[in-house]
Amino acid sequence: EDKVVQSPLSLVVHEGDTVTLNCSYEVTNFRSLLWYKQEKKAPTFLFMLTSSGIEKKSGRLSSILDKKELFSILNITATQTGDSAVYLCAVERYNAGNMLTFGGGTRLMVKP
């Protein structure tokens, strides 16, 4: 059975801090790993990672995948209160109809 574990479960930081969120996985026929941000409503897509060692970047957010050690990290630099959300990690298998297995999420709170 596919397994996705995120850590920490929750995190409280102050504006300007840098945070690192972790996602480890066990999945057969791994295809990709995705990061989403969920505030009060719809999870919004952040990154899709398929290859090891290639950093994906979008503004203050970046992510990298290690397919040998089976984990990914999501970094947020110079955090802002608008970064407060639950960050979800999900993995996708080949031959599984694009179905995703999600982790439990990391709840990030950024204080002013």
Place this chain on the structure above:
Amino acid sequence: ETGVTQTPRHLVMGMTNKKSLKCEQHLGHNAMYWYKQSAKKPLELMFVYSLEERVENNSVPSRFSPECPNSSHLFLHLHTLQPEDSALYLCASSQEEAGPQHFGDGTRLSIL
């Protein structure tokens, strides 16, 4: 216009009622999904429709019945639900076999 629209936003129903959740996507995707998000649990995949055919139902109880009349619309018919079915129900869509899933804002369902 949001890419994936769900209605209603909130629904309160008794255990003997019958209701339906609706999802519509405007992204030209050909795969649609229903997820259940309960407090303190990871997002759980309920149903997948790819090219309007159901791919997997993940052993969801029969009191949940999906319907996908075309690639843009997805319904979840509910009957004789239990209190533990209270949750946020999220719809998503994607291009089959490629690309991330895009989520709607969800329907918050409460069973009395």
